[in-house]
Amino acid sequence: MTAPITETEKLSHQLIELYGKLSSWEQDVVKSSSLSPAQMHTIEIVGHEPHGATLRMKDLAKKMGVTTGTLTVMIDRLEQQGLLKRTPHETDRRSYLIALTEKGQGLFVEHHQYHLRLTEEITATLSTEEQALFSATLEKIIGQM
């Protein structure tokens, strides 16, 4: 492949590079736990839910971009490990609400700290203004997706 020419090509390349680095960072971090990347990802998604939110299997599957069939076995295993639990939906007896257990919450918080530490490290050389501006632009970009 030839070197990027246009600004768009440069940025596209940077996004791919960032994605790849985040990916292998996450893989490394997860390796020290007993969970697979997909399992940790599930914990992260559930953990990021606002407190008190109700997440049904279907909602979670949609958020994660997998089928409910896939999610069933994923949740089965995480439930077996005591990291999250199904509780019956109050009014819809077909549904379960998925939530972290204490143990799962602990794991989530610990993992979240890793993310914060990474973010601190990679922004260490930026000025407050530069970081704020970066964040603002990133917000716009995310809004376009």
Next chain:
Amino acid sequence: MTAPITETEKLSHQLIELYGKLSSWEQDVVKSSSLSPAQMHTIEIVGHEPHGATLRMKDLAKKMGVTTGTLTVMIDRLEQQGLLKRTPHETDRRSYLIALTEKGQGLFVEHHQYHLRLTEEITATLSTEEQALFSATLEKIIGQM
């Protein structure tokens, strides 16, 4: 989870969100091809190599963060589909060099165009200066990882 408070928490959250959106974008794009995400990723890594570079199985496995055992079956399947090929290393008879075929190169270029189009779309509302600044900061961040 509560709302982000510090700038670091905000940025960490944004990075996770960006990652997730890129992830599902890639999944959607790949779905219209006959390849799995992992297979397309392999094509991308090989395709991004500088022209004339020599990639052995071991190198590629390292770049991708998988074992050579995993890569062997991955390359087997892509080779069966005529997207890339193994050619014997000139001096080391244990090794192969992995490279895209014409067909694989075509697929790579097509996929690369998708990436460029996405980048254009998400930066459409940014001024030239804002994009340049964003790119510069992103460069620093990537350099810290």
Next chain:
DNA sequence: ACAAATATCTTGACAATCAAACAATATCCC
């Protein structure tokens, strides 16, 4: 009440992955 829609689970098939064992080749050192 009944038909249609919905939520979840189950099953069968295959891809992705790793660790460990293996085969072929290369390198080192005496």
Next chain:
DNA sequence: GGGATATTGTTTGATTGTCAAGATATTTGT
């Protein structure tokens, strides 16, 4: 040169992630 050691890639066996399709239970609409 030749034997010990290291490296490269493949194979094997096990587990996980994934989907599509079908099954079951429940809810909704008429």
